Amino acid sequence: MSARWAILAGKVVALVLFAVFLALLPNWISDIRAQQFAYVGIFFIAILGLNIVTGYAGQISLGHGAFMAIGGYTTAILVSGGPKALPGFAEGSEYLNLWPDFLEGGFKDLYTIPIGALVAGIAGLAFGLPALRLPGLYLALVTFGFAIAVPQVIRYLDGVSGGTAGIQLFGNPNLTGATANKVDLPGRTVTFNEWLYHLTWAIALVLLVVAWILLASRFGRALRAVRDNEVAAAASGISLARYKTLAFGVSAVYAGIAGSLYAIANTFVNPETFRADLSLALVIGAAVAGLGWLSGLFVGALFVYFLENVASLDFLPNGIESALKTPGVPDMVYGVVLIAVMLALPFGVGGGLTRLFRPITNRLYTRGS
Amino acid sequence: MPLLDLQAVEARYGPVRALNGVTLAVDEGEIVAVLGANGAGKTTTLRAVSGAVRRSGRIELAGRPLPRSPDAVARLGVAHVPEGRGTFAELTVEDNLRLGAYTRRGDIDDDYARVLGLFRVLRERRGQQAGTLSGGEQQMLALARALMQRPRLLLLDEPSLGLAPLVVAEIFGIVRKLNAEEGLSVLLVEQNARIALDTAMRAYVLEVGRVAVEGASGELRENESVRRSYLGY
C-alpha cells in the first residue's frame, strides 16, 4: 500500500516541478519562443483529450481536428459579435433578430472558452452516440471522413463561418491585449505572447490534473476495461455505449478548449486552420506520446508543434535547419519517425518512459516480499 | 533409417511447457499412434513436426533436419490434418482440394479423380462451400485435401473428434486402405485409443509432455495395467 503512495507522491512531485518550470520559463526565453510554447500548450491539451478516447478507451479518432474547429469557430463567432445571416436568409431577417442584442458587441475572449468547450462536448456526444457502436476500424474511417469533410462544411456555411476567408479577430476589442500588446495582470504588465503562454499552460495543467483524477477513478478503470476487452467489460456490467460516448464527449471538450485557444492565439480562423492534416497531426502526436500514457504528452506536443512549424527550429545547426526547411522534408521526417516509433516502441514515448521507470516501480511494489 | 525421427523434442506455449522431451519415430509404411489424456501433448507433438509451434530438439525427415516453418515442411511432403480440420470454410470443396495440391507441379487431374473416388460424398458436394458440410464430411475433405498433396507422411490430429462411430469407422478404413495399398506413412493422434490401436502398428502413450509407454499395438492392447491407467478402458 505504501508503495502506491510513494509512486503517487513521485508523480505529484514531478507535476509540481513541471508546473514551476513552466511558470518560470518565460523569464528565460524570448517573446517569440513564449508564443511558440503557447502553441505547444494548445497541442498538449488537444492530444491529452485524444489520449482519453484513443489511449484509454481504445476508440480510434482521426477527426479530432474537427472538434478543435468547433471550439475555435465558436470562439471566433462569439468574439466577433454573432453570425451574419445563414445562407438562405436575407440580411436583416428574423434570424438576426433572434441573436440577442447584448451579444452583438461580442464576447470577451476568455468567456468563450468554456462555451467552445461545451459546444464541442455536445458535438462529441452527438457524434459519439451513433458512431461508437462501430468497431474500431470503421470508427477510424468515419472520423477520417469527418476530418476531411468538416473544412468543406465550414466553407459552405459561409454566412456563419465567413466561408473561405474565415473570421478575422485581430483588433477586436474583446481580444485581451492583442491590439496594445500588453495585458495588465495583477502586479505586472506582460506582452500578449506571455499572457497567451500563461493562459494556455495554466489551463493545460488544470486539465491535466482533471484528466489524471478522471482516469484514476472508476471512470478511468471502466475505460481501460472497455479498451482491453469489450466483451468482458460488458459482461461485468459496464455499459459500453455510455462509457465510450462519455469518453468521446470528454475528449471533444478538451479539443474544443484547444480550438478556442487556437483561435485566440491565431487571432483568426479559416477552414485551412483546421484542415484534415491537423487531425492527422494530433493522432500522430498522441501516438508518439504513447497511447494510454500521460507522461509522454509533452514530448508528443513538442513533436507536433515543431514539425508543423519548422521555421522555429532555428536552434539547430545550419545544415540540418535548411534541410528541414525544404518543402516536403519535414513531412518525410514526420512519417519516418512515426513509423519507426510504432515499430520500435508500440507504446510511444510515454510507454517507453514508463518502461524505463519500471525497475524502480517494480522494486517499490515488491519490497518486503 | 526411420522416415520421421523425433529426439528429445521440447515445445512451449509462452511459459507453459507442453513437450518435455519427446522421442519417437515413424518408419516408412507404418501407421504410428500417439495416445494420452487431454493436455498430454499429443497435438503439440504434431504441431512441432509441422512447424506450427516453436520447438527445440531434433526432428529429422528421412535423415535430413526438418525446417521450422509450416510451409517449408509442407513442401517436403508432410501433410498435416490439424485439429479442427483447417478447411477453408468460405471456399468450395473443389477449391479446398485444389489448395491441397498447391505444392504439386504438373497435372493434378488424376489425383483429383482418385480422391473423389475415395470420398464419394465429396464428389456430390464439389461446388458447395466447405463450411456448409457436416462434421464428418469436413473431416473427409480435410483428409482428401491432405492426400491431394501426395504426401510422404500424413499427420492426423484427432480425426474422430465429434464424429459418429460409423463415419469414424469409414475414415479409419480409408486410412488403413491407403497404408496397405500405397504404403502411406501415418502419424496419428487420437483420444479414442481403441480404434487407434486397431489401426496403428505401434503406439506411444504421452503423459505430461513425455513418452510414458511405447510398444506394438497388440502388446499395449493386451497389457491390462497400461490399458487401465493410460488408455481408460
Added chain:
Amino acid sequence: MADLVQQVVAGLASGGIFASLALALVLIYRATGIVNFAQGELAMVSTFVSWELIERGLAFWLAFFLTLAISFVIGVVIERVVIRPVEGRPVLTGVIVTLGLLVFCNGFAFWVWGGDVKNYPSGFSTRTIDVAGVAISVQDLGVIAVTLVAVALLYAFFQLTKLGLGMRAAALNPDASRLVGIRVGWMLALGWGLAAVLGAISGMLVAPTVLLDPNMMRPVLLYAIAAAVLGGLTSPGGAVVGGLALGVTLNLLTAYGDVPSSLRLPVALALILVVLLIRPAGLFGRVALRRV
C-alpha cells in the same frame, strides 16, 4: 435525356476511378486486416512517377504500364519492410503506420516535384463521339474501359489461377494456408503490390481532370472509402459496384439535385456513416458487429 446520359456516363467514369482505389483498399483489408490510409498518397506518387516518365519523352501508354510495374514493386517492398513488422499488433498500430506512410508520401511528393499544380496528359483524346445522338466524351469511355479491363483481369487472376487461389486462401485462413505449403507472407506482399497497381490506375485516370499536385488524391481516397464501405469492406465486387454507384449518384446529385459541388465530400461522409449504422457489412460484405 441526352444530358442525363452524359451525366450518367461521366458518373460511371469518376465511379470507375473510385472503384479502382476502393478495390485496392478491399484487397489490402482482406489480406492484412488494416485499411491502408496511405493508398491515395501511394497512388499520387505513382502518378507523379508516370508524369516524370512522360516529361522525359516516353509515350503515354508506355509510361502507364511501366508505372504499373514500378508501383507493383513499391507495394511489395512497403509490405515487406513496413507492414510485416506490425503484423500481429493491434489495429491502431497498423492505422498509425499507414498514416505515417501517408504523411511521408505527401512530403516526398512535395520534396521531389514541388507543390504547384501540373497538367497531366490524358491517354485518350478529348473529343466527344456521337452515340445515338448523344455527345459522349471519349475520355469518360476510356476511363470506364480501363477500369472494367482491370477489374476483369483481377477477377480472372483470383478465380482462375493457382496463385490467385493461394492469395484468397492466405487472406481467409493463414494458418491452414501454411499447412498446404503457401508462403503466406509473400501472398500478402503480392496483395499490396496489386493494390498499388490499382491505386496507380486510379491516379493516372483522375489526374487529367483534377490536375496533378500532391494533395490530388485526398478527396478520391474519401470517395473510395465510401465506396468500399458501401459495397462491404470484404467484398471486391462490392467495392466496384459501390464505386460506380457512388460516382453516378454524386454526379446526378450535383447536376440535378441542389447539392453544390463543395458538399460532395460531406455527402460521401454522410453516406459512410449511414451505411455503417444501418448495414455495417455494406451491400455485399460480411462482418460481425458485436452487439453487447
